Amino acid sequence: MESDDEINSFHTSDDEGMDDPDSDLSNGEDSDVEDELEEYDGDDVGFESQEKIGKQQKKPYEVDFKVYSPEDIQRAQQRTVDEVKGVLQQSPEATAILLRSFRWNRDKLIDAYMERREAVLEQAGLGDEASSGAKIMTVPGFCCEICWDDSPEMQTFAMKCGHRFCVDCYKRYLTTKIKEEGEASRIRCPGDDCSRVVDSKSIDLLVSEDAHDRYLELLTRTYVDDLENLKWCPAPNCVYAVDCKIKPRDLPRIVPTVHCDCSHEFCFGCTLNDHQPAPCMLVRKWLKKCEDDSETANWISANTKECPRCHSTIEKNGGCNHMTCRKCRHEFCWMCMGVWSEHGTSWYNCNRYEERSGAEARDAQAKSRQSLERYLHYYNRYANHEQSAKLDKDIYIKTEKKMTQLQTTAGMSWIEVQFLEAASQALQQCRQTLKWTYAFAFYLARNNQTEIFEDNQKDLEFAVENLSEMFEKPVDQLAGLKVDMMDKTSYCNRRRIILLSDTAENLKNGNWEFNVDFDTPR
Amino acid sequence: MLATRRLQKELQKMHAQLAPGLTLVKAEDLTEWVLDMRVLDDNPLYTGKTFRLKFMFSQKYPIEPPEVIFVQDAEHTIPMHPHIYSNGIICLNILDKEAWSPAQNVESVCISLQSMLTGNDKNERPPGDEEFVRGNTRRPRDINFYFHDNAV
Ligand SMILES: [Zn+2]
Ligand SMILES: [Zn+2]
Ligand SMILES: [Zn+2]
Ligand SMILES: [Zn+2]
Ligand SMILES: [Zn+2]
Ligand SMILES: [Zn+2]
DSSP: OOOHHHHHTTTOOOTHHHHOTTOGGGOOOOOOHHHHHHTTOSSOOTHHHHHTTTSOOOOTTOOOEEEEOHHHHHHHHHHHHHHHHHHHTOOHHHHHHHHHHTTTOHHHHHHHHHHOHHHHHHHTTOOSOOOOOOOOEEOTTOOOTTTOOOOTTOEEEOOTTOOOEEHHHHHHHHHIIIIITOOOTTOBOSSTTOOOBOOHHHHHHHSOHHHHHHHHHHHHHHHHHHOTTEEEOOSTTOOOEEEEOOOGGGTTTOOOEEEOTTSOEEETTTOSBOOTTSOHHHHHHHHHHHHHHHHHHHHTTSSEEEOTTTOOEEEOOSSOOEEEOTTTOOEEETTTOOBGGGGTTOTTSOOOTTSHHHHHHHHHHHHHHHHHHHHHHHHHHHHHHHHHHHHHHHHHHHHHHHHHHHHHHTOOOTGGGHHHHHHHHHHHHHHHHHHHHHHHHHHBOOSHHHHHHHHHHHHHHHHHHHHHHHHTSOHHHHGGGHHHHHHHHHHHHHHHHHHHHHHHHHHHTTOOOBSSOOOOOO | OHHHHHHHHHHHHHHHOOOTTEEEEEOSSSSEEEEEEOOSSOOTTTTTOOEEEEEEOOTTTTTSOOEEEEEOOSSOOOOOBTTBOTTSBBOOGGGSTTTOOTTOOHHHHHHHHHHHHHTOOOOOOOTTHHHHHHHTSOOOOOSSOOOOOOOO
16 A cells, blocks of 8 residues: 555645656556555544644545646656557657557557557558658649639648648648647548548648647647546636546445645546535435425425325416326325315315325325425535535635734734634535535435434534634624634534544445445446 | 638539539528439439438538538428438438538538438438427427426
């Protein structure tokens, strides 16, 4: 397993990682998350971990990852090309095309190339010989098949395949592909029915600088897209990629939250915002449910009931009590939930309330009401934390302004007001965690572990509300509350670590039982 | 403008000479042309019938493909083919951005469509034709009930 150094290099994105010959970015090796998970073995969570706060100690819910800049990625790509081109005896351009066609799996490429060279070249669109040597020239009697122009002085270009077009048309074609269609590694020769891929040397020769920049950017994109251990940070405008070894099949047992250098925290498994302690499949199911049930949630106070036969939710949309379920066509009475046919013509003055069919239906109704209420119990808490995190942030922004004023008027130093930012961050982070504990709890089946989980949840909830209350105090009181607030901030952080550590340990060991089946990834 | 120059040249050539089975019906401007097409063999599915094609060109033509559809009117039907939807939309890879070559032109597209018909012996529409065609019209919403599964 990795050394402590490895753990310490956690949040860095410096070049060391990239020049490291064992760097994961140079791809290929199938790492095993078992190692990753083994390290968490042992029962040293709980109190011990509280004392380790502040040190660079890897916690049970943390995973190893590295953050790479576009330059890092460019270099890694270049290095792979340099290594492979000698083995294949190909130009760097052709090697890059070949690697891309093998999704940057160099071992697979080299094996395939050795075994069936012609087929591999053909498949990559490189025809027989890959060294292009193409140049711009004029050709007597030439007519361009794209613009249908035949001016004698016209500059023309063709790759090895011999499909020759005027430089203007070629350029226009490539520029459209790159800038408008976002293509880079799979642009084909404009010739009809030609599958040759336009290599980067030809692109260098033909397109303008800005299209060329975009081309390189897109190539870098495909490199990251192709590799399973690399993912783009999903934050808007962020240019970094994250390298993490967690594979889809590991996701039921681990929630791989990573921190980009842009400060965005996201899940490497599904690229959504950090959702610890809930595993990805649970998150997917929960979000789907919230989406599906968003209307249901609003209906709770409105006129909604379930079809007594198929349990579809029915909304009453008019004054008539004669309802027909759109799904199963069951006809029933809105008032008593009884079968409509038993009503005769007295529908406007329902007198069937005590009838058996109605009583049974009301029982079923009660049951499903209960299940809806259970959902709403968790949903409301989930939504509340989402909302509160936003409010806390707003408060912080307002407070920060006032504190800046305080700095000048009350002579407080910048360092002295930093406790507020720490408190604000703790609140947001803890609420993010709490939010997901409610989705987690919704799907959790009761067993020996659930009580500890609920206690941890309650403790964190309490700590957060305490701090949040203090945070809302008027600015002139804040300076006096500094020590207390710092204590409460670190208490919140500790409670969060305890909760996350406990859930992550149990998730890893398969100790949680859920009341639904999640679609497990491949 | 490349599209204008190219289309003018194509038009010139088509006025002078056009492949057998093709007739230029309308090309009043350089954005939309109408052509009629007959198959050249005696395929019982299409023989004796004339089909009408509409070409729509963007400013990016011929770098980008034209939009081509079969048109239905009093005299023309949509040819029966497993790659032609009953609303005239054609599923042909060369008309797709990915596979389109700017070295293609209106006449060559027509010839491709001709041979697409010639080579076909299936008197059928693409799978999912009904849904696809219906998908293009607005789905009438049920005004009486909303429903959904309440399964947890
Ligand atoms: Zn040209
Ligand atoms: Zn070619
Ligand atoms: Zn980022
Ligand atoms: Zn996830
Ligand atoms: Zn029903
Ligand atoms: Zn009734």
